[in-house]
Amino acid sequence: xxxxxxxxxxxxxxxxxxxxxxxxxxxxxxxxxxxxxxxxxxxxxxxxxxxxxxxxxxxxxxxxxxxxxxxxxxxxxxxxxxxxxxxxxxxxxxxxxxxxxxxxxxxxxxxxxxxxxxxxxxxxxxxxxxxxxxxxxxxxxxxxxxxxxxxxxxxxxxxxxxxxxxxxxxxxxxxxxxxxxxxxxxxxxxxxxxxxxxxxxxxxxxxxxxxxxxxxxxxxxxxxxxxxxxxxxxxxxxxxxxxxxxxxxxxxxxxxxxxxxxxxxxxxxxxxxxxxxxxxxxxxxxxxxxxxxxxxxxxxxxxxxxxxxxxxxxxxxxxxxxxxxxxxxxxxxxxxxxxxxxxxxxxxxxxx
Amino acid sequence: xxxxxxxxxxxxxxxxxxxxxxxxxxxxxxxxxxxxxxxxxxxxxxxxxxxxxxxxxxxxxxxxxxxxxxxxxxxxxxxxxxxxxxxxxxxxxxxxxxxxxxxxxxxxxxxxxxxxxxxxxxxxxxxxxxxxxxxxxxxxxxxxxxxxxxxxxxxxxxxxxxxxxxxxxxxxxxxxxxxxxxxxxxxxxxxxxxxxxxxxxxxxxxxxxxxxxxxxxxxxxxxxxxxxxxxxxxxxxxxxxxxxxxxxxxxxxxxxxxxxxxxxxxxxxxxxxxxxxxxxxxxxxxxxxxxxxxxxxxxxxxxxxxxxxxxxxxxxxxxxxxxxxxxxxxxxxxxxxxxxxxxxxxxxxxxx
Numbered sequence: 240x241x242x243x244x245x246x247x248x249x250x251x252x253x254x255x256x257x258x259x260x261x262x263x264x265x266x267x268x269x270x271x272x273x274x275x276x277x278x279x280x281x282x283x284x285x286x287x288x289x290x291x292x293x294x295x296x297x298x299x300x301x302x303x304x305x306x307x308x309x310x311x312x313x314x315x316x317x318x319x320x321x322x323x324x325x326x327x328x329x330x331x332x333x334x335x336x337x338x339x340x341x342x343x344x345x346x347x348x349x350x351x352x353x354x355x356x357x358x359x360x361x362x363x364x365x366x367x368x369x370x371x372x373x374x375x376x377x378x379x380x381x382x383x384x385x386x387x388x389x390x391x392x393x394x395x396x397x398x399x400x401x402x403x404x405x406x407x408x409x410x411x412x413x414x415x416x417x418x419x420x421x422x423x424x425x426x427x428x429x430x431x432x433x434x435x436x437x438x439x440x441x442x443x444x445x446x447x448x449x450x451x452x453x454x455x456x457x458x459x460x461x462x463x464x465x466x467x468x469x470x471x472x473x474x475x476x477x478x479x480x481x482x483x484x485x486x487x488x489x490x491x492x493x494x495x496x497x498x499x500x501x502x503x504x505x506x507x508x509x510x511x512x513x514x515x516x517x518x519x520x521x522x523x524x525x526x527x528x529x530x531x532x533x534x535x536x537x538x539x540x541x542x543x544x545x546x547x548x549x550x551x552x553x554x555x556x557x558x559x560x561x562x563x564x565x566x567x568x569x570x571x572x573x574x575x576x577x578x579x580x581x582x583x584x585x586x587x588x589x590x591x
Numbered sequence: 592x593x594x595x596x597x598x599x600x601x602x603x604x605x606x607x608x609x610x611x612x613x614x615x616x617x618x619x620x621x622x623x624x625x626x627x628x629x630x631x632x633x634x635x636x637x638x639x640x641x642x643x644x645x646x647x648x649x650x651x652x653x654x655x656x657x658x659x660x661x662x663x664x665x666x667x668x669x670x671x672x673x674x675x676x677x678x679x680x681x682x683x684x685x686x687x688x689x690x691x692x693x694x695x696x697x698x699x700x701x702x703x704x705x706x707x708x709x710x711x712x713x714x715x716x717x718x719x720x721x722x723x724x725x726x727x728x729x730x731x732x733x734x735x736x737x738x739x740x741x742x743x744x745x746x747x748x749x750x751x752x753x754x755x756x757x758x759x760x761x762x763x764x765x766x767x768x769x770x771x772x773x774x775x776x777x778x779x780x781x782x783x784x785x786x787x788x789x790x791x792x793x794x795x796x797x798x799x800x801x802x803x804x805x806x807x808x809x810x811x812x813x814x815x816x817x818x819x820x821x822x823x824x825x826x827x828x829x830x831x832x833x834x835x836x837x838x839x840x841x842x843x844x845x846x847x848x849x850x851x852x853x854x855x856x857x858x859x860x861x862x863x864x865x866x867x868x869x870x871x872x873x874x875x876x877x878x879x880x881x882x883x884x885x886x887x888x889x890x891x892x893x894x895x896x897x898x899x900x901x902x903x904x905x906x907x908x909x910x911x912x913x914x915x916x917x918x919x920x921x922x923x924x925x926x927x928x929x930x931x932x933x934x935x936x937x938x939x940x941x942x943x
Binding site: 242244246247248250251252253254256258261264335336337338340383418419487488489490491492493587588589591 | 594596597598599600601602603604605606608610613615616635687688689690692735736770771839840841842843844845904939940941943
């Protein structure tokens with residue numbers, strides 16, 4: 240007789256599969272693989288023997304193929320890195336924005352192990368006029384606004400590709416990558432929104448100019464205006480952000496003391512403070528943050544003991560600030576495709 | 592390598608366990624048991640040998656205990672009955688209402704098999720001054736607004752208890768009831784919101800007056816005013832209602848023809864029409880309803896082929912009407928605890 244109670248992913252779409260992590264019910268610094276959010280542009284790819292190879296080409300002096308076993312033999316590095324979908328929290332935009340209605344769970348985090356991309360590019364010999372590196376996944380299909388079958392492709396500026404923490408990962412939480420999260424290889428790009436962390440990585444190509452694929456120049460672009468493209472700019476670094484995990488929005492509680500719990504994260508530097516307000520932003524108090532000195536990219540778990548001894552309705556807000564001086568704004572930067580939502584987080588509770 | 596894609600329950604709370612059915616991704620007239628929504632007031636009860644007995648007492652000439660095997664030997668009846676939480680769609684109220692933020696999946700349906708309660712009450716001999724029948728589940732705990740440990744108890748008027756379709760069910764979809772859905776016995780009260788369908792049924796007591804338990808006179812009551820109890824009335828019959836299953840709200844689609852799919856249900860009579868509007872309610876067209884003549888309580892699957900050949904943003908609304916003459920209103924009847932939401936259903940889609 241099964242009485243175990245466990246949270247589930249929240250289904251946003253089945254084909255392709257898009258499911259949200261039950262972020263409010265997980266408190267670990269490592270999201271278990273089965274609770275990692277799933278975000279796909281296409282159907283899952285078929286794997287074959289050739290999937291175990293990565294092709295390195297373009298502007299390199301030694302174009303080559305690397306086998307899974309080759310990578311295992313190279314110097315490896317492990318990093319705790321959160322991946323966040325650029326559309327995380329899209330459901331919160333006002334005016335509403337079309338697209339997958341992610342609430343707060345299109346983010347997950349764990350320990351990625353792999354080979355620094357730099358090591359592989361150095362071995363291949365990047366030529367002088369290189370500007371960007373293009374990454375191609377094994378997943379492909381028809382995109383609404385493109386009239387042919389295309390693979391998922393994204394590029395990085397050479398500098399980011401050469402950053403020592405940009406990895407070709409083959410392990411997650413000390414286990415081989417699961418198929419749904421990119422087995423055998425997933426690019427891991429710390430600090431960037433997760434469209435950059437290409438799954439089922441198959442090809443790496445160094446190019447002399449700006450890559451113009453539709454996932455680079457059409458999707459994953461901020462369009463601040465509804466009707467035209469004036470002011471557009473590409474989605475890259477994670478915004479500073481936070482989420483209140485417990486209590487849940489619109490919950491009803493007895494009087495008592497409650498631990499308000501949440502996470503905070505950023506794509507520039509690290510989190511320097513998490514402040515909470517219980518009076519609609521008039522005053523703010525500091526939450527207790529558990530810094531992880533040895534995991535510079537990790538989100539921060541925070542908490543605050545709240546004495547709720549007066550009945551009534553309360554709004555609780557959380558606001559994170561990072562070492563680059565960025566703070567969650569009161570109102571999110573609205574954009575037509577609904578990326579990068581990071582307004583101050585807010586829940587409503589009723590004390591009875 | 593697991594590539595199967597399946598929907599999940601949506602977690603609303605873990606203790607007690609409240610999880611929503613992925614109603615948008617299920618199209619069967621029978622919700623599989625593992626996708627049945629879970630709504631609990633308390634922790635799951637412990638089962639023991641005594642759980643296999645139901646006590647029948649109060650105003651009856653032959654108070655008695657019935658064993659599981661006794662029920663199996665009695666005349667059985669099977670009915671397809673939807674169970675809907677009275678708080679289903681609470682998240683849609685405006686102004687917002689505190690409490691579990693159920694979206695559209697706090698409803699599930701399947702085939703229940705059991706003994707008509709009437710058969711058991713007739714055998715026990717209901718005495719003349721009987722007015723109500725009280726049902727007690729094995730689940731118990733502390734309720735926010737009551738300062739002691741209490742079991743879950745609800746009553747029915749004698750007339751509803753004696754209705755030939757009010758069952759003591761021991762099977763769901765031809766299998767023994769699962770533990771989480773009331774094993775060994777669950778009361779099934781067709782047409783009523785599901786708080787009446789008591790799980791883990793342990794005691795049945797016939798009483799001469801109106802039962803006053805907190806789940807009867809405090810919860811599951813419509814309070815039309817925020818600050819006082821004027822105008823309150825008990826939650827009983829299901830409102831006429833519908834849900835649009837596909838497409839999903841705020842989805843982006845190519846031009847093309849789409850099957851708009853949904854369900855409609857009611858607690859009075861049966862569904863007589865489902866109408867859709869694509870122009871903000873100016874005109875309405877009839878959807879195709881699949882009536883189930885042999886399952887009078889069942890929800891109705893409906894669909895409509897929509898030719899979306901012009902790009903733009905659309906609002907699609909669905910409105911069900913029942914044979915009692917009730918129609919989904921444009922605005923829901925607001926009430927403080929957020930029960931019975933049944934405004935016209937609405938989704939937004941963008942054709943690109």
